[in-house]
Amino acid sequence: MRAPIERRPPYGLAIWCAVTLLLALLVYATPARLTRSTDLMPLLPLITLFIWSTIRPYFIPPIVIFIVGLLQDLLTGGPMGIWAFAYLLSLTIMRVRKEDATTRDMGPLWFRFVATIAIAVVFAWIAGSLANSSPAPIQPMAIEAAASILMFPLIALISVRKRSSRGAFG
Amino acid sequence: MALRRPGRREQDDGVRFSRTLTLTLFIIAALLIAFDRPDARPGAFIAFRSAVSDTAAPLLDLTARPLRGIGNIGPYWQRQHELAVENAELQEQLTETRYWRDLALRLRDERDIYREALNLTPASEQERIGAWVLADPTGPFVRSRLVGAGAVRGVGEGDPVLNVYGLVGHVVEVGQRSSRVLLLTDLNSRVPVMADRSNARAVLTGDNTNFPRLDYLGRDADLQEGDRIVTSGDDGILPRGLPVGTAALDRNGRWRVRLFSDNAPVDFVWVLPYDRLPTPEEAPASLPEAPDAEPVGVNAEPAAATDDTGTIAIAEDGE
Numbered sequence: 159m160r161a162p163i164e165r166r167p168p169y170g171l172a173i174w175c176a177v178t179l180l181l182a183l184l185v186y187a188t189p190a191r192l193t194r195s196t197d198l199m200p201l202l203p204l205i206t207l208f209i210w211s212t213i214r215p216y217f218i219p220p221i222v223i224f225i226v227g228l229l230q231d232l233l234t235g236g237p238m239g240i241w242a243f244a245y246l247l248s249l250t251i252m253r254v255r256k257e258d259a260t261t262r263d264m265g266p267l268w269f270r271f272v273a274t275i276a277i278a279v280v281f282a283w284i285a286g287s288l289a290n291s292s293p294a295p296i297q298p299m300a301i302e303a304a305a306s307i308l309m310f311p312l313i314a315l316i317s318v319r320k321r322s323s324r325g326a327f328g
Numbered sequence: 329m330a331l332r333r334p335g336r337r338e339q340d341d342g343v344r345f346s347r348t349l350t351l352t353l354f355i356i357a358a359l360l361i362a363f364d365r366p367d368a369r370p371g372a373f374i375a376f377r378s379a380v381s382d383t384a385a386p387l388l389d390l391t392a393r394p395l396r397g398i399g400n401i402g403p404y405w406q407r408q409h410e411l412a413v414e415n416a417e418l419q420e421q422l423t424e425t426r427y428w429r430d431l432a433l434r435l436r437d438e439r440d441i442y443r444e445a446l447n448l449t450p451a452s453e454q455e456r457i458g459a460w461v462l463a464d465p466t467g468p469f470v471r472s473r474l475v476g477a478g479a480v481r482g483v484g485e486g487d488p489v490l491n492v493y494g495l496v497g498h499v500v501e502v503g504q505r506s507s508r509v510l511l512l513t514d515l516n517s518r519v520p521v522m523a524d525r526s527n528a529r530a531v532l533t534g535d536n537t538n539f540p541r542l543d544y545l546g547r548d549a550d551l552q553e554g555d556r557i558v559t560s561g562d563d564g565i566l567p568r569g570l571p572v573g574t575a576a577l578d579r580n581g582r583w584r585v586r587l588f589s590d591n592a593p594v595d596f597v598w599v600l601p602y603d604r605l606p607t608p609e610e611a612p613a614s615l616p617e618a619p620d621a622e623p624v625g626v627n628a629e630p631a632a633a634t635d636d637t638g639t640i641a642i643a644e645d646g647e
Contacts, residue, residue: 239360
């Protein structure tokens with residue numbers, strides 16, 4: 159006899175979570191220059207981690223955050239550990255531990271994301287400057303953070319709508 | 329993803345993960361930051377990074393293909409305008425190039441004659457290796473490219489990388505099927521260069537802006553706005569004469585370089601395998617043992633090994 163749909167372990171969703179994280183990393187590292195003068199690329203791995211940690215907090219344990227951050231460091235050719243530490247720090251501080259109605263409201267969700275990315279970017283800037291023994295330029299980080307903040311509502315809306323359209327995921 | 333793991337507890341106040349594990353991961357990340365420094369990276373880290381790049385290369389290539397297509401579409405009218413302008417520029421350049429081609433051919437003939445007369449050994453002229461750029465990360469800490477050619481195709485560490493217009497950077501990590509290229513604009517990039525017109529020497533220093541600085545330029549260096557900058561080959565790592573860009577003064581009166589390679593997106597590049605000259609310490613000459621009773625005088629014949637070494641040195645210097 160089949161178990162009720164609510165009690166089945168959501169393996170399919172877990173695989174989908176892994177796929178989206180991998181895609182976010184690959185697209186972030188892939189040549190996708192939108193204009194010739196600006197290298198604009200939102201921090202897709204952080205957006206994806208944040209959304210999943212809101213939708214399904216237990217899908218995103220610290221080890222997953224660490225691995226995603228480390229892979230981002232490796233794929234972008236930067237010193238290892240910077241984004242791993244920054245993501246761990248920001249998501250540990252700002253993560254949702256329990257789902258409730260407020261996590262679905264775009265306003266508070268967006269505000270929490272802004273705080274998360276601010277912590278991540280500030281720490282990454284400090285760590286990157288220490289690793290390179292000279293202050294890292296602020297402009298590229300500001301552009302990435304701004305692009306991420308602007309793109310977040312779009313991705314979050316799609317994710318939340320998809321989630322609410324499937325009873326088993328809610 | 330962690331579904332039902334011992335490291336997680338679900339309580340009334342929600343999901344909580346093991347603090348010990350979190351703390352351990354923080355410590356590992358901090359240690360990685362401390363030890364994975366771009367200027368003094370341990371060999372094990374380099375090997376690990378190359379292995380990850382090799383593994384990710386096919387996936388990045390797959391992801392890049394559709395994105396390359398999207399990037400090339402653009403608004404139709406804008407493309408048409410760009411094509412018209414580019415066409416006019418190319419026709420102008422073609423006319424100019426005909427003159428330079430004739431000159432190059434004539435100089436090549438002259439060079440061959442001189443080589444033959446001086447018995448010079450030409451440097452090995454290897455084929456350039458074409459490769460697509462697989463990853464294009466441009467972040468605050470590093471400006472590099474991951475290209476789809478590695479040791480299997482003959483890419484070596486330090487090899488210069490060019491696009492259709494000029495030098496892009498040099499290879500810093502080599503995997504089996506992929507390599508990482510450090511761009512000239514990267515914070516850690518230092519390339520000896522010179523002005524084509526006056527031979528004024530400088531070091532091209534990246535600072536993560538699009539216009540790298542010219543450092544260590546003499547106070548009275550003969551440099552003018554628009555001077556063509558090429559590699560000087562002084563470090564023995566990059567060959568001499570690779571086109572880099574043009575000299576330009578910034579607002580603060582500091583010399584910078586407008587890179588030729590910026591004239592086009594760096595999506596397809598050529599790696600030039602280059603055999604660096606070994607230093608005397610790396611390849612010491614084996615001196616012949618001095619005979620006991622050899623007369624040393626004007627008419628004495630020099631040792632054969634000295635002859636050989638001298639010839640090679642002259643030949644390579646000539647290049």
